[in-house]
Amino acid sequence: MSEASTNNPAHAPKTSLLASDARTKRRETAEKRFRMYGIAAIAVGLFFLIVLAVTIVRSGLPAFTSAVVDIEFTLTEVQFDEAEGTVFKTKAYQGFFNAALAERLQAADFDVAFDEKAIERLLGKTGGTIREFFRANPDKLGEPVSFELPASSRVDGYFKGRVTRDTLVDSRFLQVSDLDIVDAMVDAGVIKTVFNWNFVTGADTGVDNPGGAGIGASVIGSFFMMLVVLVLSLPIGVAASIYLEEFAPQNRFTDLIEVNISNLAAVPSIVFGILGLAVFIQFMHLPQSAPLVGGLVLTLMTLPTIIISTRASLKAVPPSIREAALGVGASKMQTVFHHVLPLAMPGILTGTIIGLAQALGETAPLLLIGMVGFVARGYPDGVVSGFLDPNSAMPAQIYTWAARADAGFYEKAWGGIIILLLFLLAMNILAIILRRRFERRW
Amino acid sequence: MIDPHIASAFDRDLETIQAMLMKMGGLVETAILEGAEALEHRDLDKAEKVRSGDKAIDRLEEQVNEEATRVIALRAPTASDLRTVMTVIKISANLERCGDYAKNMAKRTTVLAETPPVGSASVSIRKLAREVQLMLKDALDSYIQRDADLAMQVIERDEDVDQIYNALFRELLTHMMEDPRNITPCMHLHFVAKNCERMGDHVTSIAEQVVYLVTGSMPDDGRNKQDATPYMTDEGL
C-alpha cells in the first residue's frame, strides 16, 4: 500500500471482505502459532505431571501393602504352662509356631525342609508376639487363634519384585533356599499380601527394619506443628496486615517494614531454621525435636506469606464499601471489622492455607532443630501426648527414609510422599470449601 | 455571540433557525413597504403580490417553530441558548402577525382603489408604514447584533408610530364628519392605519424579546402608551 492511498480513504482500492489479504493471513498464522505454543506448553507440563504422578503412585503404592504369614493355631493351657516354665520362654512359643506351620504345610502336601533359623529369617522372632498375645488374653487358650505375622522386609521385597532369586546373595538376612519355603507357603495359602496399616499409623523404626516403619507418628508431629503455625500465624499475620494496611501512617518507618516483609518472604527456609535453633533452643531452652519449636520456626516462615496475601485481599476490597460504612457514621475500626475484613476473608483464608501448605512441606528448618531421624519409643503413648515431646514431621521423615541404605525404606519414602500429597490435597480442598462458604454469603 | 458550542451541530441548528427568522423578517419588511406603496399608488398588481407573499411568511413561521421545537427536544438549551430559542418562537409569531396585517392592508387596497382618494391619508399611511418598517429593520438588526440599546430605542420609537396613528385617526374622523360618502374609504383607511399601529406594537414586542435575549430580563414597562384613540370622542375636534 502506498503512502497516498493509506492517507486518503477515497483512493484506497476496493477490497472484498471474503478474500483475506496477506496481512490478515500473516496475523492469523501468528495467532495460530501462539495458540500452538500455549497448547505445547500445557502439554509438556501435563506430561511431566502425569509422569510424576505415575512414578509416585507406582513407587509408593507397595509401601501400603505388606506380606504376612496368616496362620491359625491352638495353644492349650498345658502348652502355655509348659512354655512359661522354660528358661527361653519365647523360644518355646516359637517352637509351637514352627510346629503349627510345618503341620499346615504338610497338610497341603508340601514337603519342604525348614529349620528354625530359616523361619527366623523369614518372619523374624515370632515367639514374642505369640507370648504377648496369650499372656494378655488367657481366655483364648484352648481355642484356635488366627495370627497374621509380618514377613521380613526381604520376603516382602521378594513379593514386590524388589528381591529376586538372581539378585539375592545368601546372607544372615535371607538365603536363596529360603525362597523355596516362601514359594511353598504361597502355594499353601499361608502367606499373603495385606494392607499395611502399620505404615499409616505406625512410627519410624531402626535402620534395619524397613518393614515395620510407619509414618503415623510424623503425621501427628506435622499436625501439631500445623496447629501451632495456624494458631500463631493467622492472628499475628492478620492483625499485622490490618494495622499496616488500614491504620499505620504512611512514613519511612512503615515503608521500611513493608520492604522487610517482602524480603522475608524470599528468605530461604534454612535461615529460619538456624534462627529457630539459636533463639528457641539455645536461648529460650525449649526442648529439641519438639513440634512446638518446629511450629514456631514455621510460623516465622509463614508469616510473611500470610501478611502479603492478607494485605492484598484487604486492598482488593472496593473503596466504595469503606466509603459506605464511613458515610453512615461508622468509625475506621468499625469499618474494618464489620465490612472490610469479612469481605477479605476468602483471600485471607486462601493465603493462610497456601502458607500452611508451604510450611507442611518444609524440611530444611526442621533439620536444624532436630525434628529428624527420630525413632519413637513406646509409640503411640510417647508421641501423641504433646507439643513438647520429641517427634518428627512428614517431610523430615521422608527425607530420613530416603537417606537410609535399605532398599525397603526407599519405597517407604515414596509412600510417605503419597500421604504428604494427600494431606496437601485435603488442605487445598478445605481452602476451596472455606472460600466458597465465605463467598456465598455476599 | 460568545464562544462556539463544543457540539458544533448545536451552533448550526441555532444559526439555521435564526437565519430563517431573518429571512422571514426580510419578507415582512418588504410586505409592509410594498403594501403601503400599493395603497398609495393604487397598484393592484403589487397588492396582489403582497397578498400572495404572505403564504411564504406563514410557511416560514411553521418551519421556524418546527426547528425550534426540535432544538428544544434534542439539545435542551439553557441560559442564552434557551433565550435564543424562546425569543425565536415569539418573534416568529410577531412577524407572522405583521405579515397578516400587511396582507390585510393589500386586501383593503383592492377596495380602496375603487373609491376616490381621501385627502393625504394614504401618504400619511405610507409614512406610518415606512416608520414601522424601519422600526422592524432596527429590531431585527438589534436581534442579530444582540444590541439591547438599539432594541430599547426601537421600543421608544413606538411612541412616534402611535402619534402618527393618532393624527391619522383625527384626520379620518374629520373627513368622515365632512362628507358621509367618505365613510367607506375612511373606515378602510382607518383599519389600514390601525394595522400599521398594531404592527408597531408587534415590532415593539420583538424589540422587547431582544432585550430579554440579551439581558435576561424584560424591559421595565415604564413607557407611556401614546395611543390616545381609545379615549377620543368627536367632541374635542
Add this chain to the structure above:
Amino acid sequence: MNDMRLLQRTQGMNDIKIQANGVDVFYADNHAIKDVSVEIEDKTVTAFIGPSGCGKSTFLRCLNRMNDTIDICKVTGDILLDGEDIYDPKVDPVQLRAKVGMVFQKPNPFPKSIYDNVAYGPRIHGLAKNKAELDEIIEKSLRRGAIWDEVKDRLKQPGTGLSGGQQQRLCIARAIATEPEVLLMDEPCSALDPIATAQVEELIDELKQNYSVVIVTHSMQQAARVSQKTAFFHLGSLVEYGETGKIFTNPEDSRTESYITGRIG
C-alpha cells in the same frame, strides 16, 4: 417571569443549615478549593455543578469530613453546621457523619441482606433499643427511600441482588436510617438508567421536606430538575451561587453561562 421571582422569595425564608466561610482545601501542594463561602439552606436541595476536577466533590466531602480519611488533605476556613464549627478539635467526625449522611456515586450496598444494610447505621449508633424498634426504623427508612414496596417481601435477601436504581435507593434509605439532618449526594445517578434516575430524583424531591440535601452532579439537567439552589464551581472556586431557575435561564457570570450552555470557555 414574575412567578419565578415570587418562588425565589419564598425559598429565601429557609434557615441556614450549613455555612462555609473562606474554605480552602489543599491536597499536598495542590490547592483544590479556593476560598469558598456558601450558605446552604435547610429543607432545600442544593446542587453543585461544574466541570470534572473543579472541586465540587471535594467541597462536598468537606461537609462531613470525609476528606479526613485522606492523609495529605488539609482543610482551612470555617464550616458551621447549625452554627457549630465541624472542624473544631472537639468534634468527632464519626458523630458528625451520623448527622450529615452521604450517598455515593456508585450504589454501594454492603454485601449483606437488605435488612442489615439499613440496620447497620442504627445499630452502630444505638438508635434502637430492641428488635421491634429496629424493624420500625427500617420500615420507615425504606418507605422514605421509596423502595419499601419493592423489597418488603425480601428483606433477608442480599442488597447486592437489587437493580442499580433499587440499590441506590437502598443506599439512600441506609443513609436516612441514621436520622441525619443533612444528606450529601455525590453524583447519585451517574450509574443509573433514566427511569431509575427519575425515581431517585423524585425521592430527592420528597426528601427535601425533612432534610437539607446537597447533590453533586455532572448532569446539569439533573441539577436543574431537582435543586432549588445551584452552585457552579470552576477551577476550585465558587463562581456563582443562586436560585436554580436564575442560573439556568440567566446566569450572571460568563463562565457559568459557557459551562451550562456547553461552550468552550
